[in-house]
Amino acid sequence: MDIKLREVEYRYAAGTPFERLAITDVSFHIPSGEYVAIIGHTGSGKSTVLQHLNVLLKPLKGEIEIGRRTIVAGRKEKNLKDVRRRVGIVFQFPEHQLFEETVEKDICFGPFNFGVPMEQAKKRAREAVQLVGLPESVLERSPFELSGGQMRRVAIAGVLAMKPDVLVLDEPTAGLDPRGRHDMMEMFSSLQKKNGLTCVLVTHSMEDAARYADRIVMMHKGRVYKTGTPHDIFRDRDSLTAIGLDVPETVRFQRLMEAQLGRPLSRLCLTPEELAEELSRMRRESL
């Protein structure tokens, strides 16, 4: 499902003396089945943009096309359930939203709200728990007796069980250990590749953006600063540092090496694997 934003503007506390502009003139396109990363400094408006994707916030100007539905500024929107089902959002620290007595009931909360019958919802809960890498036995336990990392997984399973077409992730791995972080990101990526899920990732990690995204949206001071493929974005270090970001570690490493070698490598490598491959190829050629 495609999502298109056109000149979207939002202000917090609009119409009160505390009014504050959050985003303005934000336009970009999230094509169906793609993995889009939104990067930017804290306060750049990433989270505000994200809440527009399933109409938790309504734009004050501009419009948003979500699949076949168009949300226009100033119009009263009714019956947003379908949009909310199709666009699942995993908020930052989603473990704070758990409330049920058992993990199973909590995961079923979303599906029940969208009218999925009991048996099917339970089946979805089992599948979702497996997807996030937890044993099925966890279903009968209280979410509050799990560890922080497990709670995070349960919360993510709760959104996956809604079977959304678009999965929006706001820093889903913040505070997880490196292993959990890697597993989680791989899981999202495989869902996108195998099931055709559209993924939107808000992240501070340039490494994740470089590795997984098909397209990157750079936000700065409430505006879209630049969009492009990871190669476009990370080739231009100056525009990244200008807004307080930087290239991924691998790119930094490659640049240092190029300085030592006195010549550039034939291509920009975004992941350690790519760089290793490139270096071994160079070595074979020089032998």
Place this chain on the structure above:
Amino acid sequence: MMEKIILGRYLPADSVIHRMDPRAKLMFIFGFVLIVFLANNVATYALLGAFTLFVVFLSKVKPQFLIAGLKPVIILILFTFFLHVFFTKEGELLAEIGFFTIYKGGVIKGIFISLRFFLLILVTSLLTLTTPPISVTDGIEALFGPLKKIKVPVHELALMMSISLRFIPTLLDETDKIMKAQMARGADFASGPILERVKAVIPLLIPLFVSAFKRAEELAVAMEARGYKGGEGRTKYRILAWKSRDTVSLVLLAVLAAALLVLRS
């Protein structure tokens, strides 16, 4: 939606009123609340009104903030006004609409009482608009200090108050976040029959309680880790300083009270 609450917010600025000692402000408000009840005719209300406007002017608070703060209580003010208009039967008869009769005395009384309400709320909201909550607590702690002698835990009460004030915005933020997270999972807080709506609050309340308790525990541990053990022997970071302007403000209030006593009928 939480961000629209204006009543009780502090607006940082630099004015005589902002710089006043919170103890003086609290005493002033207390005195003002008492003497508002002295007014009972046009002259006294005019004097009170002029005085209040003067204070508002001194505070440099933009009128729009005060008006926005008054919005939630405007219904209450209107209600009292109409109550008096319809049910006070004094003076000459002005109009008769079916069952209702309106007397001149009722209209005058209605205006006076709602004016009294209006002035009280204006001045008290000026306190919160010009004083950071933490200073209000400091002021209260200092004013009630003598009660420590009769074993009233003044310091602990003040601490409780400042902690609760400190966490109001945090909790509001948290409520907003959890609400959005549950709405993203299809929860509906705004429509449906009343029973459904009460049930819909559970997914909001439980996470809120969980996080409030967690936060309380973390705060307690953090305070203990830094050696906190109550008010005994604890020095202060913010030291209250009574200046001549504070004395002047209370003298002005006394003059106002005297003038009202002379002018009231």
